[in-house]
Amino acid sequence: MKAFIGMGLLGSNFVKAMIQKGETMHVWNRTAAKAKALEADGAKAFDNVEDAVRDADVIHVTLKDDDTVNEVLETASKAFKSGAIVIDHTTTSAKGAIERTKTWKSRGINYLHAPVFMGPQNARESSGYMLVSGDQQLIEKVEGDLSKMTGKLINFGPQEGRAAGIKLTGNLFLLSLTAGLSDALALAKAHGIETQEILNLFSSWNPGAAAPARLKKISEGKFDEPSWELNMARKDAGLMLSAAKEAGANLAIIPAIADVMDQWIAKGHGNDDWSVIAKDSL
Structure with a gap:
């Protein structure tokens, strides 16, 4: 029993x-x-x-x-x-x-x-x-x-305790993913884009599928081989913040990410891959 x-x-x-x-x-x-x-x-x-x-x-x-x-x-x-x-x-x-x-x-x-x-x-x-x-x-x-x-x-x-730690790590990713989607929808709304259009985009382009490759790249620490330079990623983050501000939309995640980007640019990593912001987590 x-x-x-x-x-x-x-x-x-x-x-x-x-x-x-x-x-x-x-x-x-x-x-x-x-x-x-x-x-x-x-x-x-x-x-x-x-x-x-x-x-x-x-x-x-x-x-x-x-x-x-x-x-x-x-x-x-x-x-x-x-x-x-x-x-x-x-x-x-x-x-x-x-x-x-x-x-x-x-x-x-x-x-x-x-x-x-x-x-x-x-x-x-x-x-x-x-x-x-x-x-x-x-x-x-x-x-x-x-x-x-x-x-x-x-x-x-x-x-x-290893299973408990891994479960919390996975849940952190899920929380971050949902918060990121919330920011994406807020930015889309600021541009007059319907949620269905974002769904259509993700049905063709699945950014989540890149997570294992992104994690592998971060773990290898090859930040000097950029696929998206930190300076350019920060420029895009600035465009997002400006568009949201003009529309009166609140973004939860991007302001914090932009702050971290600024810290790494100040350290001289602007030309590195933008994933260098995860370097201290390794």
Whole structure:
């Protein structure tokens, strides 16, 4: 029997998929109605988290943050079966994941952090990506079940907290991407360009496809072989800022990027590839 703590959009869809695969699922959520709703799918809901995890061999967790995970697991631990495995899919700090692994190991409980790049539909369809790192023997023991929950299980090796750090890094990129799209739409609006026209552009020219090559170029540090000089990129950023200002549009990301560009130009890197602004991150 397996238990699942946290019946938000991700957790509830994980449970539905696991039931469909023949698993017996005990579920709990602070808002009890969300757990009760899953009884129609075949889950057994409990009002107390201790009752939900009692006798469970594996306990999955999808909660809000480090503090919530710590609080709920501490309460649930009163009924943990000796040797139980806790698999935490919550996006947390790397420090928190490391500390929980150590703490629960000292108490005879196996804790594994397995964050995901998955939305509710991915959880329902068992697609997307799940990340793990840490005790390789433990990962080997559960990788079969975890692989059934996702399209791809990615093992980042024995270092505790590595999966958590990589998940946050990926999320940072997603936040930056969305903010960049917001700026692009604001600039398009300033020029009287409809959103559909930008969609049409991106359907033919996909800038996201260049991300791996751009990252490779940055990691190689060959900034003196420019494909787009920093001076020219800064000129374009200035045009963007001027057009937005004239239209009364607010840009969130470009002003900060322009400031960083100015700092690197002042250091004498104006003729380098514009990606030199990432040099200090290497």
